Amino acid sequence: MHQASLFAAQPQHPIRDAEGGVRYLPGVFAPDWCERLFAQLWDGADWNGEQRLMYERLVEVPRRVARYRIGRDPLPPLLDAAATRVRDVLDAPFDSIGLNLYRDGRDSVAPHNDKLHDLVRGQPIAVLSLGATRRMTIRAKRRPHATWHIELEPGSLLVMSHASQHHYDHGIPKDPGVVDARISAAFRVRGG
16 A cells, blocks of 8 residues: 655654644554555545636536534544544544545645634644655745645644644645555634
8 A cells, every 4th residue: 555665754843833834744654554444545534526716617626525513424444443543642622534535646625724713723733644655745825935845654643733833834745656645634623
């Protein structure tokens, strides 16, 4: 499913702010556990295709998505265990999980920031990566538009502060060299 790196990934903290900024935490989940969760989500998540209005026409979103509310929706068992572990590691009351399935390097997500209107201020957003390693690009919204590239390995968490969404965009660019699939699980704390 993925090739191990010759060098162990190191934690990174490229952006700092009063809420923790942006941090990359490799190896939070063991490889064999990640493979089991990937397989369970691949086969059992409620994947949907979506369309978005762009340039006055509907276009297909280049990935599949699924959404769960913790405590409201039945979760695949290993996803429920992942939510508990992410809550414990980050000491945050996550109650929402958004899944993205990138079938190969042709699937992507354009640079964006998370919409904050229904997210609880001060609470982090955490992204668990499974499957193929993909590059996330993070770019400052203001000049000089500093940019960071982080290789999101399976079992890693990328943690972004609520405040960082005001100042930085993040995305997963297309990568024709990637032939394997990736699933991301984004944990958020939603109001209401």
